[in-house]
Amino acid sequence: MDLKIIEELSVQSPEKVVMLVLDGLGGLPDPETGRTELETAVIPNLDAVAAEGICGLADPIAPGITPGSGPGHLALFGYDPLAYQIGRGALEAVGIGIELGPDDMAARGNFCTVDDKGIITDRRAGRISTEKCAELCKLLDGMTIEEIDIKLHPVREHRFVAVFSGRDLQIELTESDPSRTGVAPLEIKAEHAIARNTATIINKFIAKAKEVLSAHHPANMILLRGFAKRPQLPSMKEIYKLNPLAIAAYPMYRGLASLVGMAVADTGAGIEEKIKTLRKNYLKYDFFFLHIKLTDTAGEDGDFSRKVKLLEQVDAALPALAALKPDVLVITGDHSTPAVFGGHSWHPVPVAILSKYCRTDGVKEFSEKAFICGGMGRIHATDIMPLAMANARKLTKFGA
Amino acid sequence: MDLKIIEELSVQSPEKVVMLVLDGLGGLPDPETGRTELETAVIPNLDAVAAEGICGLADPIAPGITPGSGPGHLALFGYDPLAYQIGRGALEAVGIGIELGPDDMAARGNFCTVDDKGIITDRRAGRISTEKCAELCKLLDGMTIEEIDIKLHPVREHRFVAVFSGRDLQIELTESDPSRTGVAPLEIKAEHAIARNTATIINKFIAKAKEVLSAHHPANMILLRGFAKRPQLPSMKEIYKLNPLAIAAYPMYRGLASLVGMAVADTGAGIEEKIKTLRKNYLKYDFFFLHIKLTDTAGEDGDFSRKVKLLEQVDAALPALAALKPDVLVITGDHSTPAVFGGHSWHPVPVAILSKYCRTDGVKEFSEKAFICGGMGRIHATDIMPLAMANARKLTKFGA
Numbered sequence: 037m038d039l040k041i042i043e044e045l046s047v048q049s050p051e052k053v054v055m056l057v058l059d060g061l062g063g064l065p066d067p068e069t070g071r072t073e074l075e076t077a078v079i080p081n082l083d084a085v086a087a088e089g090i091c092g093l094a095d096p097i098a099p100g101i102t103p104g105s106g107p108g109h110l111a112l113f114g115y116d117p118l119a120y121q122i123g124r125g126a127l128e129a130v131g132i133g134i135e136l137g138p139d140d141m142a143a144r145g146n147f148c149t150v151d152d153k154g155i156i157t158d159r160r161a162g163r164i165s166t167e168k169c170a171e172l173c174k175l176l177d178g179m180t181i182e183e184i185d186i187k188l189h190p191v192r193e194h195r196f197v198a199v200f201s202g203r204d205l206q207i208e209l210t211e212s213d214p215s216r217t218g219v220a221p222l223e224i225k226a227e228h229a230i231a232r233n234t235a236t237i238i239n240k241f242i243a244k245a246k247e248v249l250s251a252h253h254p255a256n257m258i259l260l261r262g263f264a265k266r267p268q269l270p271s272m273k274e275i276y277k278l279n280p281l282a283i284a285a286y287p288m289y290r291g292l293a294s295l296v297g298m299a300v301a302d303t304g305a306g307i308e309e310k311i312k313t314l315r316k317n318y319l320k321y322d323f324f325f326l327h328i329k330l331t332d333t334a335g336e337d338g339d340f341s342r343k344v345k346l347l348e349q350v351d352a353a354l355p356a357l358a359a360l361k362p363d364v365l366v367i368t369g370d371h372s373t374p375a376v377f378g379g380h381s382w383h384p385v386p387v388a389i390l391s392k393y394c395r396t397d398g399v400k401e402f403s404e405k406a407f408i409c410g411g412m413g414r415i416h417a418t419d420i421m422p423l424a425m426a427n428a429r430k431l432t433k434f435g436a
Numbered sequence: 437m438d439l440k441i442i443e444e445l446s447v448q449s450p451e452k453v454v455m456l457v458l459d460g461l462g463g464l465p466d467p468e469t470g471r472t473e474l475e476t477a478v479i480p481n482l483d484a485v486a487a488e489g490i491c492g493l494a495d496p497i498a499p500g501i502t503p504g505s506g507p508g509h510l511a512l513f514g515y516d517p518l519a520y521q522i523g524r525g526a527l528e529a530v531g532i533g534i535e536l537g538p539d540d541m542a543a544r545g546n547f548c549t550v551d552d553k554g555i556i557t558d559r560r561a562g563r564i565s566t567e568k569c570a571e572l573c574k575l576l577d578g579m580t581i582e583e584i585d586i587k588l589h590p591v592r593e594h595r596f597v598a599v600f601s602g603r604d605l606q607i608e609l610t611e612s613d614p615s616r617t618g619v620a621p622l623e624i625k626a627e628h629a630i631a632r633n634t635a636t637i638i639n640k641f642i643a644k645a646k647e648v649l650s651a652h653h654p655a656n657m658i659l660l661r662g663f664a665k666r667p668q669l670p671s672m673k674e675i676y677k678l679n680p681l682a683i684a685a686y687p688m689y690r691g692l693a694s695l696v697g698m699a700v701a702d703t704g705a706g707i708e709e710k711i712k713t714l715r716k717n718y719l720k721y722d723f724f725f726l727h728i729k730l731t732d733t734a735g736e737d738g739d740f741s742r743k744v745k746l747l748e749q750v751d752a753a754l755p756a757l758a759a760l761k762p763d764v765l766v767i768t769g770d771h772s773t774p775a776v777f778g779g780h781s782w783h784p785v786p787v788a789i790l791s792k793y794c795r796t797d798g799v800k801e802f803s804e805k806a807f808i809c810g811g812m813g814r815i816h817a818t819d820i821m822p823l824a825m826a827n828a829r830k831l832t833k834f835g836a
Contacts, residue, residue, distance in 0.1 A: 064795055072795075097834055098437045099815055100822025101445070104835035117835065118441070127836050374793070380833055382826040383795050405798055405811070414813035 037422050039114065039275050041434065048277040051363035051428035054314070054324045055420075057112060058350060059105070059289075060332030061369025062385045062404055064376045066340055073340060073375060074386070074403040077347040081354035082388075082402035085367055089390035091399040092412025094420060096371050102382045106130075108370030109292045113272060113325075114421030122295070123207065123264020129197050130291030132189055136266035141205040141234075144262040145188070145196040146213065147172060147255035150246075154220045154257075159213065160194045161255040169196060172255055175248050181240050182233075198260060200238070206231035211261035212242060221259055238263075271297025272323070276425060281317055283310045284327035293325055305329075307353040318360055326357075335373030336380075343375050364391040364427045366420060367402075387412065387420055391427035437822055439514065439675050441834070448677040451763035451828035454714070454724045455820075457512060458750060459505070460732030461769025462785045462804055464776045466740055473735075473743045473775060474786065474803040479751035481758070482788075482802035485767055489790035491799040492812025494820060496771050502782045508770030509692045513672060513725075514821030522695070523607065523664020529597050530691025532589055536666035541605040541634075544662040545588070545596040546613065547572060547655035548621075550646075554657075556617045560594045561655040569596060572655055575648050581640050582633075598660060600638070606631035611661030612642060621659055638663075671697025672723070676825060681717055683710045684727035693725055705729075707753040718760055726757075735773030736780075743775050764791040764827045766820060767802075787812065787820055791827035 063073035074082075096103040096111045097118065106127045107117030122130075125142035136142055147169065149158040164172075173188040173196050180186070184202035191197060208227040214220075224239050226232040242258060249256045272280050274297070282293030285305040294300050299321065303313040310326055317324075328350060334343035358365070368387035371380050386407045397411030408414075412423070425431045463473035474482075496503040496511045497518065506527045507517030522530075525542035536542055547569065549558040564572075573588035573596050580586070584602035591597060608631040612621045624639050626632040642658060649656045672680050674697070682693030685705035694700050699721065703713040710726055717724075728750060734743035758765070768787035771780050786807045797811030808814075812823070825831045 064793060070796075093813070098822065099812070099819035100824075100826040100831060101437065101441075102826065102831065102833045104833050107835035118438070121835065124836055374795075377793055381793070382823070382831070404795060408797055408811050408813070409809060414815075 037418065039270060042114065042422060042425070042431070043275045045431045045434055046275065046277045046425060047430055047432055049428065049430045050322070051430060052318070052322050052324070053364040053366065053424050053428050054326060054357065054360070054362040055112065055366040055368070055424065056326045056328070056357070057109070058328045058331045058347070058367070058369050060335040060371060060373025060380065062372025062374065062381070062383050063335070063343065064374035064383070066376060072404055073343045073347060075405070077344045077351070079347055079351035079402055081351045081358070082347075082367065083400065085354070085365065085388050085390050086402040086406065087400045088396060089365070089388045090394040090397050090412055091386070091388045091407045091410030093384035093404070093407050093410070093414045094368060094387045094417040095384050095414065096417040100382050102380050103371045104380070105288060105370060106292060109289065110296075111417035112368065112370055112420060113296050114275070114418050115269060115296065116418055120267060120269055122267045124262030125197070125264035126266055127264075128191065128262065129199065130295065131288035132191055132197060133287040133291060134189060134197060134199065135294070136199070137201070138266070139201055139203060139205070141200045141207060141263055141265050143198045143200070143260045145198045146259045147194045147196070148221075148257050148259050149254040150221070150257040156214065156217045156219060156221060156257070158254060159217060159259065163193045164255050166190060166192050168255065169194060172249065172252060176245050179241065179244060181237050181244070184237050186241055194255065204233065206234045207263045207265055209235055209238065209263045213259035213261045221257060224260065267295060269296050273297050276323070276421070276430065278323040279321050280323035280325065281321040282325045282327070283313050284325065286327070286329050289327045289329070298325060307350055308356070311353055311356045314357065315360060331369070332373045335375050336378065338375050338378040340375035364389065364424050366424050368420060384414060385417070387415070389423055389427060393427055437818065439670060442514065442822060442825070442831070443675045445831045445834060446675065446677045446825060447830055447832055449828065449830045450722070451830060452718070452722050452724070453764040453766065453824050453828050454726060454757065454760070454762040455512065455766040455768070455824065456726045456728070456757070457509070458728045458731045458747070458767070458769050460735040460771060460773025460780065462772025462774065462781070462783050463735070463743065464774035464783070466776060472804055473740060473747060475805070477744045477747040477751070479747055479802055481751045481754035482747075482767065483800065485754070485765065485788050485790050486802040486806065487800045488796060489765070489788045490794040490797050490812055491786070491788045491807045491810030493784035493804070493807050493810070493814045494768060494787045494817040495784045495814065496817040500782050502780050503771045504780065505688060505770060506692060509689065511817035512768065512770055512820060513696050514675070514818050515669060515696065516818055520667060520669055522667045524662025525597070525664035526666055527664070527688070528591065528662065529589075529599065530695060531688035532591055532597060533687045533691060534589055534597060534599065536599070537601070538666070539601055539603060539605070541600045541607060541663055541665050543598045543600070543660045545598050546659045547594045547596070548657050548659050549654040550621070550657040554620045556614065556619060556621060556657070558654060559613070559617060559659065563593045564655050566590060566592050568655065569594060572649065572652060576645050579641065579644060581637050581644070584637050586641055594655065604633065606634045607663045607665055609635055609638065609663045613659035613661045621657065624660070667695065669696050673697050676723070676821070676830065678723040679721050680723035680725065681721040682725045682727070683713050684725065685710075686727070686729050689727045689729070698725060707750055708756070711753055711756045714757065715760060731769070732773045735775050736778065738775050738778040740775035764789065764824050766824050768820065784814060785817070787815070789823055789827060793827055
């Protein structure tokens, strides 16, 4: 749905919406039992939400397309992830809590190993420790080249974020990472004439970095890619007239929420602590994005039974959330991460909406298979926000 | 889904995908029994694919729109048939294995009968034999009019393809076939000024043809329509990084496959022979389009029980295909051809995907009605390729 139209239809109202996002929620059957993580877990409270609410399956992007965390969440917040693409560098910056200003350009960086002829022998510098990475970042941090300030932020192991700050930086650049060993790092080139000056500056920085790192084998060179600026996203306040709060512990999700204009709460990482944070802030906001990361991590690790246990933990905490009696409760995920697949996947994600006006369907169980017959059918994830808004009586009539 | 994005996400992998297309697969209930062709046929192997796989219904174009064979297949190969339209002349040329060059324009032709006043009395010239058609085509073949070379290719009975070759041919032309008898053939007119010269040349050719054919009653005149050039389609190799093989016996489907960049195998027409061809080529390719024509023909002929028998024949051959253990098996059709309807129809087409990661649903039976509750829901036929690619782990993540 066109956000311009949603913006025209949306009105402020006292009703409160809680969107509980279990990262990587959807699963696949364990080949032994034929049951998915949700079908295996004992989750009476989630089942009750399914029974009283309306259920369905949501495609974050499109059938067959596996979403990254950025696009998956944008879709949940109602932004078409194909229309609003966040550059890799910007997302990596967001992921470690860096707020990019309008004159900032971020890039993803790797420390790598080159031989004495400058040929890459290891694109990850033997996966140096995060501590070593931080130490090396300090050596390169704080340079200024032709009035462009350069800051380096360690991420994890060999990975860092480089932030270039100054006027007229242009992102139309090729990357220096050749994506393979046995060749030299590539020169950064401008993809459009407008970015030529930026390319020159980046290449000078890379040359400097090589000098500085020469004695730091195996991390004796850097590779840069994914040049990007802060994406321009209309805020949820404008579009939905909401006063939204994000309750998330991981920097990536806190960053994503702030990109769409949410306030971001200080919170502990566990579900109980997040519900406590929700309770504490319940009167001050009218939309709450409550993010649970560990279900995804368990899926990524291929740990079926851990994902099952985490679902049961969330289920056990649910009554404390329900006690707040939100006018609209949405429970869904940003994408599926089936443990038997061991990573994000394209499978549509279960979504349940519970409200006074949800039009309860016949589904009794919170699971992928049960939700196929849910009242929402198979929807696009960007439909979830308009549905939540409508259930909260925050969307007026279209046309007379 | 935008093919540009699919192209960015797709990667080569060893996994093999077999797409079995039963032309005209979907049906309608026999009014006597209330059961469709699929519901009447005894098809335990197809039922097993439905039970183990994920099922759904696909719209080749859009609800209510009946597809021709060209658009139906383009959608199955992932090309939006509204964005990629193949002109009738080009499709007819493709259908008899003619490869059109960039300076070629094709038209569909009929031999017809006119009386001594030039009025059409039979638009099909009494359905002359294909041999007679070939003989008459020879009489008209090889003319050159104003530097435009004209070649005629017999198709079947009264039908032929005319190929005009030369510079500046323009397809914006009206047709000469009035679609009824009792009137004279229409003059070809330019729909845009740019095509005026082409129209003049075609009209000269038609006049010449009338002269040459004057003594060949009942085939004493020709009708031309569907002027078209070769469509520009990105190849499946580019988009999907696949090495695809078409196993089809009818020229139309062989031609369509070659338009999207598939290799086309020599094969016998029966399903067993096609599976033999599949087996022989199994190591050399990673995507196989296996086309079964006769299910559609039976539907077109309104022959319910023949369609049922053909479905049972396909079912009986399925274990030989399954023995190859393709990583992803897709079974679907290019459109519905219900026998009680006697032609292509708009009804969505059953589609089943079987793979290790398909997320099995609760469907147990391969039928239109059972598939309504399938896990894929109701999808667009262009979603089938991304889903097949995803199931074969040939699509990387969108965004980070």
